[in-house]
Each structure stands twice: as C-alpha cells, then as structure tokens.
Amino acid sequence: MTLNRSNHHQLLLNAIINPGVLAQYNHTEWELILRLARKVKLLGFLAVELDKRKLLDTVPVRAANQLRSSLIRARKQQQLAFWELNRINWALKSIQVPIIVLKGVAYRLTELPTAEGRFFVDLDILVPKGDLDQVEKTLLKEGWKHREISAYDEHYYRAWSHEIPALIHQERETEIDIHHTISPITSKIKIDSCLLIDAAVVSQSGHKILNPTDMVLHCAVNLFQNNDLADNLRDLLDLHDQLQYFASQDSAFWDKLIERANQLRLARPLYYGMQYSRLIFQTVIPENIEQHLIQKPSLILQLIMQQLVPLALFPLHPDKASKRAQFARFLLYIRSHWIRMPFYLLIPHLLYKTLLRFKPGK
Numbered sequence: 001m002t003l004n005r006s007n008h009h010q011l012l013l014n015a016i017i018n019p020g021v022l023a024q025y026n027h028t029e030w031e032l033i034l035r036l037a038r039k040v041k042l043l044g045f046l047a048v049e050l051d052k053r054k055l056l057d058t059v060p061v062r063a064a065n066q067l068r069s070s071l072i073r074a075r076k077q078q079q080l081a082f083w084e085l086n087r088i089n090w091a092l093k094s095i096q097v098p099i100i101v102l103k104g105v106a107y108r109l110t111e112l113p114t115a116e117g118r119f120f121v122d123l124d125i126l127v128p129k130g131d132l133d134q135v136e137k138t139l140l141k142e143g144w145k146h147r148e149i150s151a152y153d154e155h156y157y158r159a160w161s162h163e164i165p166a167l168i169h170q171e172r173e174t175e176i177d178i179h180h181t182i183s184p185i186t187s188k189i190k191i192d193s194c195l196l197i198d199a200a201v202v203s204q205s206g207h208k209i210l211n212p213t214d215m216v217l218h219c220a221v222n223l224f225q226n227n228d229l230a231d232n233l234r235d236l237l238d239l240h241d242q243l244q245y246f247a248s249q250d251s252a253f254w255d256k257l258i259e260r261a262n263q264l265r266l267a268r269p270l271y272y273g274m275q276y277s278r279l280i281f282q283t284v285i286p287e288n289i290e291q292h293l294i295q296k297p298s299l300i301l302q303l304i305m306q307q308l309v310p311l312a313l314f315p316l317h318p319d320k321a322s323k324r325a326q327f328a329r330f331l332l333y334i335r336s337h338w339i340r341m342p343f344y345l346l347i348p349h350l351l352y353k354t355l356l357r358f359k360p361g362k
Contacts, residue, residue, distance in 0.1 A: 006322070009314045012036045016237065017281065019049035023058045030063040032318075039315035040233040043067060044074035044117030070117070077120040081105050084123050084174040085207065091142040095134055100126040100200050100208050102179065103222075106215065107238065109203040114241040118234075122166065122175040126210075128197060129180040136164060136178065144169050144176070152352060160186045160345065162226075182218050183225055187340045191221075191264060212246040212253065213260040220273035221266060228336040229312040230329045233280075236313055239273050240281040247284075254285075258292045267293035275302075276309055308332055 014021050015033055025033060037043045047067035050056045056064050085105060092099060102124035107115035127135050140146075144167040149157075157165045163179045181193040196218075200208045210218060219239045223232060247253045261270040271290050277283040290296070297305070311328035337346055 006314075006317070008032060008036060008317050009310075012040075012233075012314065013280065015046060016042065016233075019046060020053055020055065022046065022050060023055045025059070027060055030060050034063060034066055035318045036315045038070075039318070040231050041119050042234055042237070043070035044119055045114055045234075045237070046117075047071040047074075048117035070119075074117045074119050078105075078108060078118070080172070080174055081120040081123045082108075084169070084172065084176060085125075087169070087172075088123075088125065088139070088176065089207075091139055091144075092135060095131070095138055097127055097131040097135055098197055098200070098208060100197060100210060101203075102126055102182075102210070102218065106203075106209040107242075109205055109207055109209055110215070110245075112238075112241050112245055114237055122177055124177045124179060126179045126182070126193065126197065129193065132164065132178070132180050136167075139167055139176075139178075143171065147175075156349075160184060160341070183221050184340045186342060186345060187225065189221075189225060189265060189269075191266070195264065212242070212250070213257045214264075216242045216246065216257060216273075217261055217264060217266045217270060220269040224269040224272040225339060226336075228329065228333040229309060230332070231313070231315055233313045233315070236273075236276060236280060240277045240283045243274070243277060243283050243285065254289055258289060262292075262294050265295065267295040268297055271296050272305065272309070276313070280310065280313070 011025075011029060011033060015025075015037070022030075022033070033046075034043070037046055043066065047056070047070050050059065050067065051071070056067060059067075082105065085101065089099065101109060104115065104118050104120045105123055107118065146165050146167060149165055154165060157163065162181045162184050163177050166175050166177050168175045181191050182196065183189050183191050196210060196214050199211050199214060201211045203209050209215065216239065219235065219242060223229065223235050223239065227235075250256070257270070261267045271293050274283070274285050274290050278285050308328040308331055311322070311325040312332050314325075316322065316325055337350060341349060
C-alpha cells in the first residue's frame with residue numbers, strides 16, 4: 001500500500017516525522033505550515049519538537065512567536081484540565097466510584113512523547129454505567145452544570161450515545177465528558193466497559209487510566225468508529241506514538257494487543273489504525289501481525305478506505321481545497337453514521353441534521 005500525497009500534505013508530514021527540516025523552510029512554506037498545523041491541532045507538537053532540538057530561534061520570527069504562543073496555550077490548557085481532574089476527584093470522593101481518565105489527560109499521565117504540546121479542549125473520564133446517575137447528580141450538586149442543548153440532542157445523548165451531555169463548572173467553565181463506554185451503544189460494536197474498568201492501571205500520579213492495550217484500542221475506536229476522520233491527523237499521531245512507546249516498554253505488547261482486540265471485538269478499528277499508522281507515519285509494526293486479527297475488513301473495503309482515509313486525515317489546502325478530498329470527507333461522514341446507528345435511526349437522524357443546516361434553531 002502506497003500513499004499518494006499532495007504537496008501540502010508532504011510539507012506537513014515531513015515536519016511531523018522529521019521536525020528538524022522546519023529549520024530549512026522558507027517564509028512561504030512557513031505561512032502554509034502554520035495554517036495546516038493549526039487546522040489539525042499540531043502547532044503545540046511542532047513547538048515542542050523544535051524546542052527540544054533548540055531550533056526555535058532558527059525559524060522566521062513570526063513563526064517562532066506563533067509556536068511559542070501555542071506552547072504557552074497548550075500548557076495552560078493542560079494545567080486547567082489537571083485542576084479540573086483534581087476537583088472531580090474531590091467532588092466524587094464520598095461515593096467511591098472508579099474514575100478512569102481518558103484521552104489527552106491520560107496521555108499526559110502516561111507521559112507519551114507527543115502529549116507534551118497537546119491542546120486540551122475538555123477532560124474525558126469513564127465511569128461504570130451503573131454509577132453514572134450518581135456521578136452526574138453529585139457533580140451537579142457540587143457546582144457543575146449542563147450546557148443548554150435541544151430536546152433532540154438530550155435524547156441522543158441519553159438513549160444512543162456512549163456519554164452523557166457535557167458538564168461545565170459554573171465558575172471555571174472547564175468542560176468534562178463523562179463516558180460509560182467507549183463507543184455509541186447504537187453501534188454494531190458492543191463493548192463491555194466493565195472489562196476496561198477492571199483492567200485499568202494506576203498512573204504514577206495515582207489516577208486510574210486504561211491499560212496500554214486498551215488505550216491503543218480506544219484511540220483506534222475514536223478514529224475509525226466514532227469519528228468521520230476529517231482533520232484527525234493528530235489522533236493518528238497519538239496512535240503511532242502509543243504503538244511505538246508501549247512496544248518499547250513491553251516485548252510482549254503486540255501479542256497482548258492482538259489478543260485484547262479480538263477479545264473486545266475491536267479487530268477492525270485496530271486493523272485500520274495499524275495500517276494507516278504504518279502508511280503515514282512509518283510506524284514500526286511487526287510484519288503481517290494484523291493477519292491474526294479476526295473480523296478484518298474485506299479487500300474491497302480496504303481498497304475503498306485507501307482512497308478516502310488519507311484525504312480526510314490531512315487538512316485541506318486553505319486556499320485551494322481539493323474537490324476530491326471534500327468528496328472523500330463526505331463519504332466518510334456518511335460511513336461514520338452508518339457504523340454507529342442502525343438504519344431505522346440513521347435516516348431520521350440525518351434528516352434532522354440536514355434540516356438544522358437550512359433552518360438553524362427550528
């Protein structure tokens with residue numbers, strides 16, 4: 001499998017894989033790379049990588065200023081997210097509910113290399129479904145509140161989603177997403193979240209996080225099951241980072257990952273994750289190990305995804321967006337809904353979303 005990249009895709013990919021080349025970019029290339037990296041939330045990552053190499057002073061001043069600013073912003077967001085986690089633990093300490101930290105904050109707790117400059121939009125946690133109502137009521141009592149949403153969206157979260165409507169603190173306005181599983185309950189993939197919670201590990205800071213194999217699988221599920229892949233290059237970089245890091249820490253990691261994916265019936269999203277991590281970021285993955293996965297996508301599906309996925313993951317050119325890439329994103333948007341919802345729910349849902357585009361607020 002080969003990757004056909006546009007010039008602006010190659011420009012961004014070179015910067016991610018080998019950040020040292022950024023010192024050689026001219027002003028025009030920097031103007032474009034800043035816009036592309038901002039679109040896929042990787043400005044902080046590039047800033048960290050250049051700072052590690054002591055190259056920030058070698059790039060154009062305007063670019064260096066934006067990168068330093070993005071790094072300050074990333075660190076501030078991370079500080080806010082960790083304080084919110086502290087407050088959640090304080091608020092829930094009386095009810096003795098296991099709280100599993102997910103996504104970006106968990107990546108920092110794991111000390112994954114690419115997490116240092118990551119932007120945190122919110123804080124994600126996982127709690128047992130049976131404790132969800134108690135957790136929600138406790139947080140509402142202690143100063144958090146729900147954002148105002150429509151009755152339809154309220155029903156969507158409560159009946160079909162893998163999380164409840166987001167909560168924000170009334171003073172700090174930091175958003176938290178409380179999950180009871182890692183994939184929509186209407187999707188074909190049924191995940192026993194008790195298996196994830198029971199296998200969770202404790203980080204050096206004392207917070208519970210998913211174990212390495214489950215963290216990788218959750219990342220793959222977010223990419224290829226829960227989202228439409230548009231501009232999700234950062235999430236694939238997270239997956240690449242996890243695969244490389246955990247494999248370096250445990251010689252049996254790959255066998256454990258395959259076994260766990262088959263156990264949780266997450267073979268297909270992991271298959272796609274390994275395929276595109278290897279293709280785009282040159283991730284070192286044992287040859288043919290994915291053949292041990294059950295429920296792999298068919299050859300036809302693989303060929304179709306090969307044409308669509310890279311076009312969606314990479315950002316559109318800000319001045320001359322490719323029609324082909326836009327069409328690929330549209331098809332993957334439809335796919336993301338198709339695999340998350342049965343047909344009898346999907347059609348009314350898409351009709352509702354379409355009507356909102358033409359009559360917002362109605």
